[in-house]
Amino acid sequence: LDPAGILALDPEGIRALDAPRFAALVAALLRPHIAPAREPLLGDMAASVAAGVASRDPLLIVKGFRILFELLEAMKLDIANHQLQSMRAFLVDTAVDFEQRYFADRISRGKMQLDSTLLWLNRHCKAPALFEGFCTGVVALLELQAPFAQLPQTFQFDQARLSSIRADLHDLLSIQMILLLYRQLICPVTRPAHLDPAILSFKQEILVLIADDIAHSRIKWEKAIPCLALQMARKYAICKTGFCTFPDQHIITSVQSWLLTNLDRKQISPVHQLLQSRVLQYFSKTCLAAIRCNRHFTPISENDSLDSFVGLNDEIQVLARKISGVAVFHYKVMGKLYVRWCM
Template identity: 30%
Template structure:
């Protein structure tokens, strides 16, 4: 694939819409560690030139039969595609007996492969440059990486749909194979969509023609234009379907040609996938095992998706500097146009910003520096949202592209408060009796054990003891065990008195079921430490370019081991949070200050 760096066209945010600004339906951006392979293994080859002459496995037949021509009917609708007025259907040969489940599968499974040119279009360079989520994330994550979106319930649904599609393809191939052995002909016809309900017999929309059509479309986006004629010749859909019906299609030879073509343009680390595809299709073809053939086809489309991802990830690395540097004018233009047309409402965000000085009475320190006071108010407001006891009903609309970062910061800050409160409970239990271990030793063990429990979500709400503390019951048990160990020197959980466990549970309920004085005390300490670090960093960032802020953060992370000397683990965690909060706040101010907040006066 030709990956010489083209000069990126200036992206116009006005062309973005909600559908385009979201991550791809099949792919999402995530932060991953860069692969250990060298850069040549991470993106498609640029040093391998394709052969001038290809020895095609199939010689196209220029004469097309009337039956074969039916493969050119309109494709099924998917996503934003319009519904065709007529579709092609295939009638099941009489010799093919199917169960009711198989018939239902043929009728209801997706008509197109899980990977199509449309699903991969979000990975095109033009779409990447206009992807507002990616532009924002590029400021905070140095190792952005596209990968298939197969996580969570959405991923399960996609895998299930893919399984159903390939099972339907398997049945369709078997039907062709059986009809060929029995000398029967497969009937294909084009019918109006309006008449589908009146068609009798076992029929379904054939998937093979559109699978080959999709394969050809995707390949043309992955190989240079000089190879397009070769692709069109060897993937002539009408000819391939004619050969399938006659039982003369050499799938093994076609697979070898595909592997040779793909290896010319994919990253070297994808070669094994191409080889696996050839092995699966060849073994299935030689042994008449259509299940193996379908496995090979599935591997083929997975390889095509990974090749497109490799190209997109290479382009993200190549254009990351441009994406970051252009962040502020791009976002301002994007939001200004949407505000002008009424698509985006920012009044609530401005109201929230103006309300901060009224709700926060101790802004005297921020007011000492009048130039820094407006962004300091914004940072203070964010800090209060992150530290408040109850979860915010929502964040201001202007933070819509930072929501996941803000929620992560809130979870981390609440985690620190919970640890402080739990430590105060443990200290109270220890102070009631003679302590036989050093406090430093106890705190070290407490911190590691309690942090692990707080990071593990419980499936049972009863384990939280009616509080917001994750695994509250287990945390109480661990506090009681540590208190008993400090008192007696014995570490066996069986020796922990029930009265001690009960007291630990009651203390957790008292301090963390509601916004208790103890919770407010430790929140206040954390607020002071966090704001001190955040303001210091924000003053530094406020006049820096977005790229300079990113590089400053990267340099600070690299120097973290030496900077950690003399700091406790808690202090190091607060510094990391402050870096992220200052980055979010300053970038937000640079975008929204002139658009929304500048008119505010205090």
């Protein structure tokens, strides 16, 4: 303990720490240095300590000081985030140089195995079509069949980004297959002018039905299949009859069987493979255009767009922008080494 500090907080000479006044003093000291969004926590801390002393409840006092320590930890994070934000321009400018030096050092000291990287290069990147092969190779890492655990070692800093893009891509492909089935189902009973709005409306319903806290994409889709089949059959019945009625059990069973077959991630269906190949081919072209223009994303010509995709062009463009950014940055870091290894 600090006797002088306790005496300073105890001018009446009781020789005991006045916890409410101490909490109020700490709150007053921290308030000028804390983020405005966290100021209410200071009041909660002081109020909890004061209530605990007044009611002689040690749990409230402990709660108050626990809030104080959590607040101090949050302030440390706020300072770190502020420093990162202030240094963002510097970090962005030096990111390529940092990764180049990091990989060069690891490779020169023999601390990085390059087996899977060289295998990946030999499979995709062959002179003189190095750019095309590199883009195809990067995009191939997003395939559902690809063993993600065998990611080339030079992509270790990109693993989280690629994993996120891969999960988003296959969620979009699953939504696309459902929308294709839905369009095929309602097309005979829907006016052409009402078809696109109906598909876009059903896309939003799909997003609601698959919303789940489960991170594993396969389990999420497996759980949603009965609800998706029921909702699709219900929408079909409404389009066919013009009013809400109980859906046909035969339609529900047929739709559920189709979804179980085509949304199965363990055994990729031909429909999924076809859609995946078309999207990945489009991604390869956007990556190639971005690398040649030295930009993170370059829209390609209308002839190469995915107009036949139902209601998901904007989402696919977002993913194309993300994978193009990863490809451009990675090529800036490793491009010279790849060229040397491929020669």
